[in-house]
Amino acid sequence: MNKPMDLSSSLPDANGLFGSFGGRFVAETLMPLILELQDEYATAKNDPEFQRQLAYFQGDYVGRPSPLYFAERLTEHFGGASIYLKREELNHTGAHKINNCIGQGLLARQMGKKRIIAETGAGMHGVATATVAARFGLPCVIYMGTADIERQQTNVFRMQLLGAEIVPVTSGTGTLKDAMNEALRDWVTNVDDTFYIIGTVAGPHPYPAMVRDFQAVIGHETRAQMLEKHGRLPDSLVACIGGGSNAMGLFHPFLNDSAVQMIGVEAGGKGVNSGLHAASLNGGTPGVLHGNRTYLLQNADGQISDAHSISAGLDYPGIGPEHAWLHEQGRVEYVSATDAEALEAFQICCRQEGIIPALETAHALAEVAKRAPTLPREHLMVVNLSGRGDKDMMSVAHHLGEQLDEAC
Amino acid sequence: MIAIQDNTMNDTVNQAVTHSSRLEQCFATLKQQNRPALVSYLTAGDPDADTSHRLLHGLPDAGVDIIELGMPFSDPMADGPAIQKAALRALESGQTQTKTLEMVRNFRQENSTTPVVLMGYYNPIYCYGVERFLTDAATAGVDGLIVVDLPPEHDEELCQPAAQHGIDFIRLATPTTDARRLPKVLANASGFIYYVSVAGVTGGSAPTPERLENSVAHLREHTDLPIAVGFGIRTAEQAATIGRFSDAVVVGSALVDCIEHAASGDDAVEQVHGLVSELAESVRACREVDEQVIS
Ligand SMILES: Cc1ncc(COP(=O)(O)O)c(C=O)c1O
Numbered sequence: 130m131n132k133p134m135d136l137s138s139s140l141p142d143a144n145g146l147f148g149s150f151g152g153r154f155v156a157e158t159l160m161p162l163i164l165e166l167q168d169e170y171a172t173a174k175n176d177p178e179f180q181r182q183l184a185y186f187q188g189d190y191v192g193r194p195s196p197l198y199f200a201e202r203l204t205e206h207f208g209g210a211s212i213y214l215k216r217e218e219l220n221h222t223g224a225h226k227i228n229n230c231i232g233q234g235l236l237a238r239q240m241g242k243k244r245i246i247a248e249t250g251a252g253m254h255g256v257a258t259a260t261v262a263a264r265f266g267l268p269c270v271i272y273m274g275t276a277d278i279e280r281q282q283t284n285v286f287r288m289q290l291l292g293a294e295i296v297p298v299t300s301g302t303g304t305l306k307d308a309m310n311e312a313l314r315d316w317v318t319n320v321d322d323t324f325y326i327i328g329t330v331a332g333p334h335p336y337p338a339m340v341r342d343f344q345a346v347i348g349h350e351t352r353a354q355m356l357e358k359h360g361r362l363p364d365s366l367v368a369c370i371g372g373g374s375n376a377m378g379l380f381h382p383f384l385n386d387s388a389v390q391m392i393g394v395e396a397g398g399k400g401v402n403s404g405l406h407a408a409s410l411n412g413g414t415p416g417v418l419h420g421n422r423t424y425l426l427q428n429a430d431g432q433i434s435d436a437h438s439i440s441a442g443l444d445y446p447g448i449g450p451e452h453a454w455l456h457e458q459g460r461v462e463y464v465s466a467t468d469a470e471a472l473e474a475f476q477i478c479c480r481q482e483g484i485i486p487a488l489e490t491a492h493a494l495a496e497v498a499k500r501a502p503t504l505p506r507e508h509l510m511v512v513n514l515s516g517r518g519d520k521d522m523m524s525v526a527h528h529l530g531e532q533l534d535e536a537c
Numbered sequence: 538m539i540a541i542q543d544n545t546m547n548d549t550v551n552q553a554v555t556h557s558s559r560l561e562q563c564f565a566t567l568k569q570q571n572r573p574a575l576v577s578y579l580t581a582g583d584p585d586a587d588t589s590h591r592l593l594h595g596l597p598d599a600g601v602d603i604i605e606l607g608m609p610f611s612d613p614m615a616d617g618p619a620i621q622k623a624a625l626r627a628l629e630s631g632q633t634q635t636k637t638l639e640m641v642r643n644f645r646q647e648n649s650t651t652p653v654v655l656m657g658y659y660n661p662i663y664c665y666g667v668e669r670f671l672t673d674a675a676t677a678g679v680d681g682l683i684v685v686d687l688p689p690e691h692d693e694e695l696c697q698p699a700a701q702h703g704i705d706f707i708r709l710a711t712p713t714t715d716a717r718r719l720p721k722v723l724a725n726a727s728g729f730i731y732y733v734s735v736a737g738v739t740g741g742s743a744p745t746p747e748r749l750e751n752s753v754a755h756l757r758e759h760t761d762l763p764i765a766v767g768f769g770i771r772t773a774e775q776a777a778t779i780g781r782f783s784d785a786v787v788v789g790s791a792l793v794d795c796i797e798h799a800a801s802g803d804d805a806v807e808q809v810h811g812l813v814s815e816l817a818e819s820v821r822a823c824r825e826v827d828e829q830v831i832s
Contacts, residue, residue, distance in 0.1 A: 144690060152690075153690050154659060154686040155686055156614075156688075157688055157709045157710065157711050157722065158712070158713050161713045161714065164718075301612070314615070317736060317737060317738060318737035416664055417658075418612060418660060427660070430633045430665070431660040432611040432661070
């Protein structure tokens with residue numbers, strides 16, 4: 130009874146299930162590939178040479194470890210908890226996404242794959258994938274919704290510079306979920322030579338576990354860094370959630386430390402009650418999409434609804450299955466932040482710390498703004514600064530401009 | 538308690554006998570006639586409820602032997618553009634799972650022999666509720682299910698419960714299904730085996746007949762179930778070539794394209810049934826050449 134369940138190592142089970150979530154809900158054509166990937170990944174995970182290469186690229190190419198920075202001014206601004214920023218935005222390509230891409234890229238190379246594909250929303254995963262593909266000399270195709278191409282122009286150009294082919298996806302709403310559908314269609318058509326690098330802890334097994342493992346470097350480093358600074362573990366961890374990879378990467382190494390509180394922040398869009406949001410746990414129901422069972426935004430008939438968020442990277446109607454499970458277990462608290470709250474927190478971070486965060490990350494900061502003031506200075510709060518905001522300049526200018534107009 | 542369970546068991550056994558027999562009878566009859574089945578795919582509710590109703594009801598007279606009726610889904614990740622658009626048209630015109638089942642019930646009131654197989658993705662079934670769906674589908678007169686994103690690894694979700702309701706679960710075998718995996722794919726299969734002729738989405742490139750013939754022959758060594766071939770079959774000629782060595786030929790995107798390009802509902806009905814007649818004629822004659830050679 131008192132012995133806590135071992136949350137960190139036992140799941141998913143052999144069928145890729147976290148409780149009832151996860152699984153391998155894919156077309157038969159893909160099953161042999163997914164089983165092969167599962168075996169290859171299991172081997173790589175225990176292969177010292179693979180781990181050595183991974184560590185090498187994480188260090189010399191990505192620039193890890195990323196600092197755990199005491200945000201002194203932000204702490205003072207909110208006047209409560211001590212706020213630490215895990216600086217994933219300092220990674221090569223400017224977000225946590227590269228941690229996973231390096232891992233999967235190495236695996237693709239090891240499996241002798243000749244072509245890389247990926248979906249992208251904000252373009253950060255697309256840029257990280259295009260980067261790794263360039264580094265390993267593999268051709269790369271990125272699927273991106275037309276709505277996202279519109280709002281993330283600079284990332285589109287970056288991917289092109291890196292030699293990737295961008296395929297605009299017009300089906301559905303032209304956002305992340307449609308890009309993922311299209312990437313899956315590519316994969317099922319090019320089964321012999323193609324490796325699909327999924328960008329978050331979603332998709333069929335083994336992706337949720339594999340992406341989690343590659344991102345867990347964030348949490349492992351945080352743990353060591355906090356122990357070194359304070360001789361103890363942090364009290365709380367905060368991260369934004371699109372599919373949930375930066376959050377899972379930070380949380381996972383702490384799941385068995387019951388004193389460490391964890392908060393995942395979903396995109397609340399115009400408000401969770403408005404119908405215009407991307408908060409799958411707070412406003413969705415269980416269903417099956419993109420190879421796994423998880424919480425989804427959908428109507429009563431099982432048709433997937435459109436997500437809405439100011440940030441393209443959170444604009445996804447689902448969430449990784451392990452989060453769905455942790456939600457039901459009550460181990461992680463899942464909240465939401467609206468577009469307006471994120472935009473506000475975005476500006477505070479710029480002014481107080483001289484760090485321009487990604488709009489995705491700003492959702493985590495919005496939760497900090499609500500929570501930190503109520504806590505004592507001894508409370509050590511770590512925020513995953515998942516990415517930098519250069520890509521969001523046009524969006525932010527647009528939204529702030531609109532606000533200014535309204536004010537006049 | 539035990540008595541109640543026994544009753545339910547008897548019910549499902551009875552259903553199993555009556556329902557699976559429609560597919561069995563169909564294939565038995567066609568075997569006597571020495572011709573393959575023509576299987577049509579249309580999305581329920583495409584382009585609207587009324588036209589879809591007329592399309593469905595005219596299929597047997599136009600020459601279809603087995604009807605596949607698509608349950609539209611917002612995110613059909615195994616389908617090409619034609620069937621993606623069909624799903625969107627259907628959803629936009631208000632199609633739901635309930636309406637799809639109603640269509641089958643209506644169809645059964647005037648046709649008790651042509652097998653109807655519902656095809657689609659798991660989520661709309663899961664959200665409807667698996668037990669409720671199977672009960673309603675069995676009552677409506679559904680004979681089988683093809684659910685693209687439920688591999689044998691998830692048989693306990695729908696495949697096994699469907700058997701309890703006397704509904705066949707039609708399994709897909711594909712060019713990537715290797716010898717090691719095939720037994721798993723065939724294990725709980727019933728009705729027929731759907732061989733996906735090319736690795737890819739629906740409406741894609743045409744299969745090469747020679748390779749296909751070998752694959753079907755290989756499958757036959759491992760199963761006694763009839764083998765249908767689909768994906769990429771568009772023309773009467775292709776249907777005839779493939780119908781020589783398979784038990785059924787599935788045509789979907791080509792029919793759905795007729796709906797997309799039709800000027801009106803009437804036009805859609807005329808064009809779809811026209812193409813079906815052409816395909817049916819070709820499929821009916823496709824083995825005659827062989828017979829002449831033999832005699
Ligand atoms: C900077 C940044 N943070 C967070 C996310 C959301 O993804 P995830 O929830 O998988 O970390 C994205 C996605 O594009 C991103 O670019």
